[in-house]
Amino acid sequence: MMKKINSLYIHIPFCDSICDYCDFTKLQYFHNFAVKYIESLKQEIASKNIDYKLKTIFIGGGTPTSLEDDLFEDLLSYLSTLVDTNTEYSIECNPESLTKTKVEIMKKYGVNRISIGVESTNNNILKSINRKHTFEDVQKAVELARREGINNINLDLILGLPNVTFNLLEKDIENILSLNPNHISCYGLTVHEHTVFFINGIKPPKDDVLRRMYDLVNQRLTEAGYEHYEVSNWAKPDYECEHNLTYWRDEQYFGCGLGASGYEGYIRYTNTRNLNKYIKDYKEKESEEVVTLSDDKTYYIMTNLRTKYGINLDFYKEKFKEDLLNKNREYLEKLFNSGLAYIQEETNSLICTYEGMMVLDQIILNLI
Numbered sequence: 001m002m003k004k005i006n007s008l009y010i011h012i013p014f015c016d017s018i019c020d021y022c023d024f025t026k027l028q029y030f031h032n033f034a035v036k037y038i039e040s041l042k043q044e045i046a047s048k049n050i051d052y053k054l055k056t057i058f059i060g061g062g063t064p065t066s067l068e069d070d071l072f073e074d075l076l077s078y079l080s081t082l083v084d085t086n087t088e089y090s091i092e093c094n095p096e097s098l099t100k101t102k103v104e105i106m107k108k109y110g111v112n113r114i115s116i117g118v119e120s121t122n123n124n125i126l127k128s129i130n131r132k133h134t135f136e137d138v139q140k141a142v143e144l145a146r147r148e149g150i151n152n153i154n155l156d157l158i159l160g161l162p163n164v165t166f167n168l169l170e171k172d173i174e175n176i177l178s179l180n181p182n183h184i185s186c187y188g189l190t191v192h193e194h195t196v197f198f199i200n201g202i203k204p205p206k207d208d209v210l211r212r213m214y215d216l217v218n219q220r221l222t223e224a225g226y227e228h229y230e231v232s233n234w235a236k237p238d239y240e241c242e243h244n245l246t247y248w249r250d251e252q253y254f255g256c257g258l259g260a261s262g263y264e265g266y267i268r269y270t271n272t273r274n275l276n277k278y279i280k281d282y283k284e285k286e287s288e289e290v291v292t293l294s295d296d297k298t299y300y301i302m303t304n305l306r307t308k309y310g311i312n313l314d315f316y317k318e319k320f321k322e323d324l325l326n327k328n329r330e331y332l333e334k335l336f337n338s339g340l341a342y343i344q345e346e347t348n349s350l351i352c353t354y355e356g357m358m359v360l361d362q363i364i365l366n367l368i
C-alpha cells in the first residue's frame with residue numbers, strides 16, 4: 001500500500017526580473033502566461049486527489065509573490081481545502097513584492113511562514129547582481145509580515161557573492177540578526193552555465209574561503225541562539241523547516257508546477273521545464289525514475305546525513321536489511337576518531353558533526 005504523502009511543493013516560475021546568478025526554473029512575469037499557468041497548476045494539484053489536510057505546503061519559485069493579487073488569491077483559495085491550523089504553510093517571496101495585500105491574502109488562507117530572499121544586505125552588492133531590493137525593503141517586509149500576524153520568518157543569504165569580503169559578511173550577519181528571524185538559510189554560491197555570472201566569467205570562491213565563511217556564519221548564529229540543524233540551515237528552537245525536513249528524511253512529497261520534482265510511491269519525477277508544454281499538458285515530464293532499493297538507499301544516506309538527526313541505524317536496518325555500521329566499520333571508525341561523525345546512543349543514530357557536514361560529499365561517497 002502506498003504511504004500517505006504529507007507534503008506538497010508548488011512551483012511558481014515567474015519573476016519580475018532575473019538575477020545574474022539564477023539557475024532556477026523561472027521566467028519573466030507575463031500576465032497571459034500566468035493566468036494559463038495557474039489553470040494548469042490547479043489541474044495538476046487536482047490530479048493528486050489529496051482529500052486530507054497536509055502537514056506541509058511550500059510555494060517556491062521563481063517568485064510566488066510576483067503573481068498579481070487576484071491570481072495569487074485564486075491559487076491560495078484553491079489550496080485551502082488542504083490546509084488546517086497544523087499545516088506548516090510557507091511561501092517564498094522577494095522583499096520588494098511583499099505588499100500588504102499579499103500578506104493579508106496569505107494570512108486569510110492560513111500561510112504561517114514566509115521565506116524572504118535577502119541574499120546580501122549590502123545595497124551595492126544587491127544592485128551588482130541585479131536584485132531589485134535594498135536592505136531597507138527587507139526590513140520593511142519583515143515588519144509588514146509580523147504586523148499582519150505571520151511571525152515565522154526565514155531569511156536566505158548567499159555566501160561567496162563577488163566582492164563580499166569577510167568584513168561585509170560580518171555586516172550581513174549582523175544585519176540579518178538585527179531582524180531576529182526564526183530561521184536562516186545560507187547557501188554557498190554556485191555558478192551555473194547559461195547564467196550572467198557564468199557568461200561574465202565569475203567564479204565561486206575557493207573551497208577554503210567558502211569554508212571560512214561558513215565557519216563565521218556558524219559561529220555567529222550559534223552564539224545568537226540558532227542551531228545548525230542542516231548543512232546550510234540554522235533555526236531557533238522549534239523553528240526547523242518541517243517541509244525541507246521531508247526531503248532530508250527522504251520522505252515522499254507531491255511536486256506540482258513547472259520543473260517541480262516529486263517523489264510518489266516508487267517514482268521520482270521532474271516536471272517539464274518548458275512553459276508551453278506545461279500549459280498544454282501538466283503531465284509532461286522532464287524525467288521519471290523508478291527508485292530501486294539500491295537507489296533508495298543512496299538517497300536515504302545522502303539526505304539523512306545532512307541533518308543533525310542523522311541516520312537512525314535501527315530504522316535503516318529494517319528498511320534496507322543491512323547493518324550500516326558493520327558494513328562500513330573500518331571507515332566509520334576513522335570518522336569517529338577524527339571527530340567527523342559519532343553514534344548518538346539514545347537514538348542509535350549515525351550523525352555527522354559540523355566538521356563532518358563540511359566534508360559531507362566525501363563521507364557519502366564512501367558510504368554508498
Ligand code: SF4
Pocket residue numbers: 014015017018019022023024026061062063094117
Ligand atoms: S528572484 Fe529568485 S528565482 Fe527569480 S531570478 Fe532571482 S534568484 Fe532566480
